[in-house]
Amino acid sequence: MIYVESLLRVLKKNNINFFVGVPDSVLKSLSNYLTKVKNHIIASNEGAAISIATGYHLSKSKIPCIYMQNSGLGNAINPLLSVTHKNVYSIPLILIIGWRGAPGISDEPQHIVTGKITRQILKTLGIKYCVIDKKKDLMKFNQLIKFARLNKTPVACLIKNKKLTSKIKNPNKKLNNNLPNKNDAISALLYTINDKTLIVSTTGYTSRELNKLRRDNKILKGKDFYMIGGMGHTSSVSLGVSLYKKKNNIICLDGDGSLIMHMGSLVTNGFYGKKNFKHILLNNYSHESVGGQKTNSENVNFKKLALSVGYKNYSIINNKNNLKKKLLLFQKKDGPSFLEIKIKQGSTKNLDRPKNFLKIKESFMK
Template identity: 40%
Template sequence: MKVEDFVNVLNCEFYTGVPDSQLKALCNYLMNEYGIDEKHHLIAANEGNCTALAAGYHLATGKVPVVYMQNSGEGNIINPVASLLNDQVYAIPAIFVIGWRGQPGIHDEPQHIYQGKITCDLLDLMDIENFAVSCETTVGELNEVMDEFNKVLKTGKSVAFVIRKNALTYDEKVVYENDNELDREEIIEHIVSVSGEDPIISTTGKASRELFEIRESNKQAHKYDFLTVGSMGHSSSIALGVAVNKPDKRVWCVDGDGALLMHMGSMPVVGNVNPDNLIHIVVNNGAHETVGGMPTVASNMNLVTIAKACGYSYAVSVDNLKDLDNELMKVKDMGKLCFIEVLSSIGARADLGRPTTTAIENKENFMNFLDQ
C-alpha cells in the first residue's frame, strides 16, 4: 500500500514518534511533507515521550494524534498508556502505528524475536484494539477497519496499526546528510586501536555491527566487546554496571546521539557515581541512522556542557581524526570519568554485515574475559 493512501485513511493532522526502518516509508513521507514542524510532525526522544506529547496535543486541540514507533518501543509506552491515556484515567485517544520487527515466520535479528512474538499480546493487554497491515491489505479494507477504530477512539480508547514488513511503500527519495567529515566506522577503528584489550560496550545498531566487523578485519577476538544489539539507550548504564564492579578495568562505552537522547537520565546517574575508569564516547551524527537517517535534536545541543553539568570530570568535543586521537590517548590514562563527543557524518558501507556469533555467545565470552 502506498503510504499516501495509508495517511489519507488515518486522516490525522499531527504525527509524533521514534523512527523505525519498518516504517521508513511513513517517516520519509512525513519528512518530505512536513519536515520537523511542531504543528504537524515531531520526532521524540523515546516512545513514552511521544505518547505524552500526543496527549498534550489532544488536550489542546481535542483531535486524535498519531504515534509511530518500532515494536521495541512498546515497553516505553506502557506507563503513559496505562496511567495517562487509559479510558479509566483521562480517556485520551491515540492512533499507534507500530513497525513489526521479529514478526513470527519472518527472519529477523535476535533482539527482535521475542518482542515480535508478544507485539500484539502487549497491545491486547493494554486494551488497545489492533490490526496488522500487510502487503495484501487494500485501501478498502483499511477504510473498513478505520471506521470501526473511529468508534473506539470516540470512547477515549486508543487503537493501533501493526505494520508488517514492506506493507507501506513510498516512491519519493529523501537524502539525509550533514557537513561532518568523519565517518562512524573510522571513528570506531581509532577507538579500538587505542583501547587495546580494554572492554568496550557498544550501542544499538550499526555501531555494534561495525565494531564486530572491525574485530574480524583485525583478526582480533570478540571477547573484549559487549554488543548492545537491543535495549536502545541503555549502553551507558550497562557500562556503568561493569565499571563499578570491575574497578581494575578501563571501560569504554561507544554510544550514539539517538541512543543517548532516548534515556538521557542515565547521564546524571553516571556522573553522580563518577567511576574513574569509565570513558563515555558519543558518536553524534544528529540522526537515527540505523533506521533510516531521520534527524535527532542532538545537532542543536551542547553535549559537552550537559556532560559536565551531570558530573563528568572531563568532557570534550572533536570533529577531526587528529583531535580524536589526541583525546583518546589523553583519556586512556587520565583516571577520571571522561566524555568525548565525536561529530560524525551520516552513512555506512552498503555491505556492512551483522554479528555472526549469537547474543548468548557474546555475553559468555565477554563475562569470561572480565573474569580473567
C-alpha cells in the first residue's frame, strides 16, 4: 500500500506543488486529498489537464503534476506529442496515472484493452515511467522526477487499483432529500419510453444503474447502448444514431462530468440534431462514479448553454414530484431537446456491470 501523504512528500521535496487532473477511482484518495490543497485544478479532460500544466510551467518555470486514469491517455496524447514532447517544446511534467486493467489484475474488458498496452503507449510517447507498488518504489519515482527536471521532459508513474490510500477519510456529503437520485430518475424514464426508444447511456454508474433496472424489472420496451468507455462521447454517439433512425426517439443519458469532458459536442448536436434527439443530463455536480469529486458544473447555466447552441428547448426537473409525467412531456417535445435533472448523489450498492457487449450491440442495432 502507498499512502497519498508519502507520494505527496516526494513531490514536495522536489518543489512540486501544483496539481491538475481528471478524477479516477484508482487515484480517488489522491484527488480527494487534493481538494484541501490550494494549487489544485480539476480539468474537463486529460488533454486540457496537460495543457493547463503546460501553461503553469510557462508562467512559473516550475514542474506541474498531472493525474489521470490510463483511459485518459487517449485525450492527453495530442498535447503530449505535439506540444510537450522533448523534440517539440520539451516541457517537464510529472504524470500520475491510475492503471486500470493492469496485467494480472481482474478488470472490465474495456479497461483490460487499455491496461495491457499502457506501458507501450508511454514508451511510444517517449515517456519514461515507473510502477509504484510499494513504499520503496517511491525512490524510483524520486529519481524520475530528477530526470524530468534535468532533461526537461514528461515522466510518469503507474499506480494499480487498490494500491493507494490516505490517512484522511472523506467527509460525509450533505444530501438534498428533495431531489431524486440516479435510480429514481432512470427508473421513471424506463416506465415512460416506448418500444422504439433507443437510449445511449454514459460511463460509470449511469449505465450500470440502467442495466440493472432493466434486468431487475424485466423492462423490454426500447433498447440501450451502454458507453462503458469513451467518456464524454455519449451525446455524439446518440447524434450519430439519431440522424438515421428518424422514427425512433433517441435519448442520450448523460452525466455532468461526461458532458463537460467534451462539451464542444453540444455545438454539433444543436446544429445537426433533429426532432428525435433528446439529451438528458443527470446533474449531481460530481464525478460520483469515481469518488464524488467536483465537476464544477454548478457554474454552468445549462439552459443558456443548450439554447445558445441550437437546442430547440430546455426543461428542468429539480424535485421528486411527478417524475414520470415530466419525463413523458419532455419526450413529446420536438428536438433537439435538453432536459436537466438535478439529482442527489447516492447510487445502488454493489452495482454489477453490463456484460456481453457484442450481444448488447446486436440487440441495439436490431
